[in-house]
Amino acid sequence: MARNDTQLSWKEALKRNVRAWRTIGRCQPKLFGTAVLPAVFDGLGPYVTIYLSARIIEELAGERNPGRLTFLVAVCLIASAAVLFGRGAFKRWAQVEKTCFYEGEEKIYMDKAASMEFALIDRQQTYDLYSQIMQNRQWASYGLYRDAYYLSDLLRALLQIAGGLGLSVTLFLAKVPSSSDLAFLNSPLAAAACLGLLLLIAVAAPALKNKAEGYYWVRYAEMARLGNRQFGYFFSASVDRKRYADMRMYCQNDNLLGPLWENCDSFMPGSAIAELAKGRMGLLAGLSRTLSAVLTGAVYLFVCLKAWAGAFGVGMVTQYVGAITNLFLGVSEFLELCGTLRANASFLDTTFAYLDLPNEMYQGSLTTEKRSDRQYQVEFRDVSFKYPGSETWALRHVNMTFQVGSRLAVVGQNGSGKTTFIKLLCRLYDPTEGEILLNGIDIRKYRYEDYIQIFSVVFQDFQLFALPLGENVAGRTDYDREQVWNCLKKAGFEERMSRMTKGLDTYLYKDLDKEGVEISGGEAQKIAIARALYKEAPFLILDEPTAALDPIAEAEIYGKFNEIATDKTTVYISHRLSSCKFCDEIAVFDQGAVVQEGSHEELLSDEDGKYYELWHAQAQYYTEEAVRVLLG
Numbered sequence: 221m222a223r224n225d226t227q228l229s230w231k232e233a234l235k236r237n238v239r240a241w242r243t244i245g246r247c248q249p250k251l252f253g254t255a256v257l258p259a260v261f262d263g264l265g266p267y268v269t270i271y272l273s274a275r276i277i278e279e280l281a282g283e284r285n286p287g288r289l290t291f292l293v294a295v296c297l298i299a300s301a302a303v304l305f306g307r308g309a310f311k312r313w314a315q316v317e318k319t320c321f322y323e324g325e326e327k328i329y330m331d332k333a334a335s336m337e338f339a340l341i342d343r344q345q346t347y348d349l350y351s352q353i354m355q356n357r358q359w360a361s362y363g364l365y366r367d368a369y370y371l372s373d374l375l376r377a378l379l380q381i382a383g384g385l386g387l388s389v390t391l392f393l394a395k396v397p398s399s400s401d402l403a404f405l406n407s408p409l410a411a412a413a414c415l416g417l418l419l420l421i422a423v424a425a426p427a428l429k430n431k432a433e434g435y436y437w438v439r440y441a442e443m444a445r446l447g448n449r450q451f452g453y454f455f456s457a458s459v460d461r462k463r464y465a466d467m468r469m470y471c472q473n474d475n476l477l478g479p480l481w482e483n484c485d486s487f488m489p490g491s492a493i494a495e496l497a498k499g500r501m502g503l504l505a506g507l508s509r510t511l512s513a514v515l516t517g518a519v520y521l522f523v524c525l526k527a528w529a530g531a532f533g534v535g536m537v538t539q540y541v542g543a544i545t546n547l548f549l550g551v552s553e554f555l556e557l558c559g560t561l562r563a564n565a566s567f568l569d570t571t572f573a574y575l576d577l578p579n580e581m582y583q584g585s586l587t588t589e590k591r592s593d594r595q596y597q598v599e600f601r602d603v604s605f606k607y608p609g610s611e612t613w614a615l616r617h618v619n620m621t622f623q624v625g626s627r628l629a630v631v632g633q634n635g636s637g638k639t640t641f642i643k644l645l646c647r648l649y650d651p652t653e654g655e656i657l658l659n660g661i662d663i664r665k666y667r668y669e670d671y672i673q674i675f676s677v678v679f680q681d682f683q684l685f686a687l688p689l690g691e692n693v694a695g696r697t698d699y700d701r702e703q704v705w706n707c708l709k710k711a712g713f714e715e716r717m718s719r720m721t722k723g724l725d726t727y728l729y730k731d732l733d734k735e736g737v738e739i740s741g742g743e744a745q746k747i748a749i750a751r752a753l754y755k756e757a758p759f760l761i762l763d764e765p766t767a768a769l770d771p772i773a774e775a776e777i778y779g780k781f782n783e784i785a786t787d788k789t790t791v792y793i794s795h796r797l798s799s800c801k802f803c804d805e806i807a808v809f810d811q812g813a814v815v816q817e818g819s820h821e822e823l824l825s826d827e828d829g830k831y832y833e834l835w836h837a838q839a840q841y842y843t844e845e846a847v848r849v850l851l852g
């Protein structure tokens with residue numbers, strides 16, 4: 221397992237954290253506002269009590285004036301209560317904002333994914349980056365979330381230092397009577413030595429803690445991420461109800477998941493991380509705590525010696541001890557936070573690598589004009605395409621013109637390039653060679669958002685949301701109910717819909733509503749077709765639209781095809797040739813090239829052609845082969 225032994229420079233760490241805060245601020249500006257008030261109350265609040273208690277003790281040790289004492293006690297009580305109230309209230313407010321940023325962070329990644337060109341989303345490296353960000357967040361909240369969380373802590377530590385300095389500065393100025401044996405404490409050297417010692421301990425304690433935690437966590441980040449990934453997969457797989465039937469039939473629980481669990485050893489006793497936690501990390505953390513205790517002892521010693529020698533009274537002892545203890549707690553916390561943020565900067569690297577993924581696709585500015593005549597003519601001119609990182613051509617020298625309002629079927633064996641052809645048509649990818657033209661202009665010159673508006677596609681692996689049926693079809697929450705209903709009817713969903721008691725408001729699946737309905741693959745496909753119809757785009761593309769439908773439902777869709785397609789230019793992809801007969805034109809794909817074009821009859825009359833071969837191979841399967849299988 222790779223170990224990361226390099227530590228980031230402080231400058232680089234600062235740069236990344238500042239960028240993280242800017243990113244957080246853009247997403248959730250309120251988080252900054254809510255971080256300030258709790259920091260003020262938390263950082264300065266304790267000094268109010270320390271200061272007023274010291275005045276009460278001074279009064280008790282001095283004149284003991286009952287009126288003054290009562291006044292001081294009342295002020296101390298009211299002020300302390302107000303501070304506690306403020307702390308509680310503002311902390312709660314800040315906590316809400318911090319928790320909201322958990323979703324806010326997701327939104328940052330979601331927006332990035334939405335603006336990313338499809339080729340990038342499709343790339344494995346992109347997914348790997350995203351899942352690393354999620355793993356970093358899950359195993360120790362590293363990444364943007366940690367910066368959001370530590371913002372008020374950092375402010376609080378700074379205010380705590382400022383407050384402590386304010387109340388303790390006179391400790392070093394107060395003079396011991398020159399007749400005292402301890403008069404040497406008056407010398408600036410003694411004050412500097414004492415302050416230096418305190419500072420040294422205050423710096424060493426958090427440094428040890430940072431070494432114990434941040435440094436080792438960064439070093440073993442990859443191992444921790446893998447462990448988290450394995451744990452995550454184990455838990456999601458073991459509660460995934462879609463797997464229950466398989467799990468039961470093949471005893472996968474014992475045979476696959478059990479060993480997977482046993483192999484999740486990143487955090488188990490005996491792993492490198494566990495050994496470190498027991499050994500060096502534990503030792504360093506223990507040393508850090510010990511130094512903190514030594515620091516408190518040293519403060520007491522210095523303050524008490526000066527008081528004993530007569531530099532100040534007992535009230536000031538309370539003030540100085542309280543203020544300095546708090547001051548060094550602040551210093552300690554500030555340094556610890558700096559160490560943690562430095563460690564976090566290593567994890568932010570992954571976050572920014574993802575957010576900085578460049579969009580290399582050319583973005584044009586022409587508008588597609590919403591033409592009322594829907595005369596959008598698309599032409600593929602000598603188009604060839606290789607997927608990024610692939611050496612083989614997925615499409616080669618494709619020439620094709622879509623006649624407005626025509627029905628084109630694209631057929632071919634699996635892997636022949638049919639889906640790739642559609643992905644290029646919808647500009648999910650740009651051609652490697654050649655060009656695609658819309659009304660004579662290269663599609664790259666159009667605004668991307670405008671261009672994709674002219675297509676409705678039912679992809680082979682379409683996805684629906686666990687949201688109400690109507691919202692799934694319309695793709696939005698405010699929609700034309702009648703129109704949605706008509707589209708569902710056209711797609712053949714009428715009968716199933718009549719069994720849904722809440723109609724268009726019925727939730728699909730049970731993820732978000734216990735009364736949600738489970739739907740079959742065929743029913744889902746009909747909903748996806750209705751969604752494509754609702755968009756009312758001039759191009760309708762159906763990629764294997766009947767693959768999950770039974771023969772009756774399939775026949776039903778064909779029967780309604782003209783009603784569904786109306787005046788749209790329709791592209792119909794299928795490897796089942798019998799379902800393409802009704803199209804005006806059929807394009808036969810083979811190994812990325814269009815090898816034949818024509819009507820069903822024309823293509824079938826060419827006995828040396830690919831279509832003839834495929835047709836007879838399938839006809840045999842559906843007739844002789846099927847009968848043979850059925851009759852045993």
Ligand code: ADP
Pocket residue numbers: 342607608610614632633634635636637638639640641
């Ligand atoms: P069809 O739709 O006809 O089944 P595809 O267009 O999906 O075929 O695939 C054409 C070729 O491109 C196949 O060889 C396939 O393996 C390859 N291919 C498809 N998607 C990708 C991808 N994202 N990355 C690399 N190669 C791909």
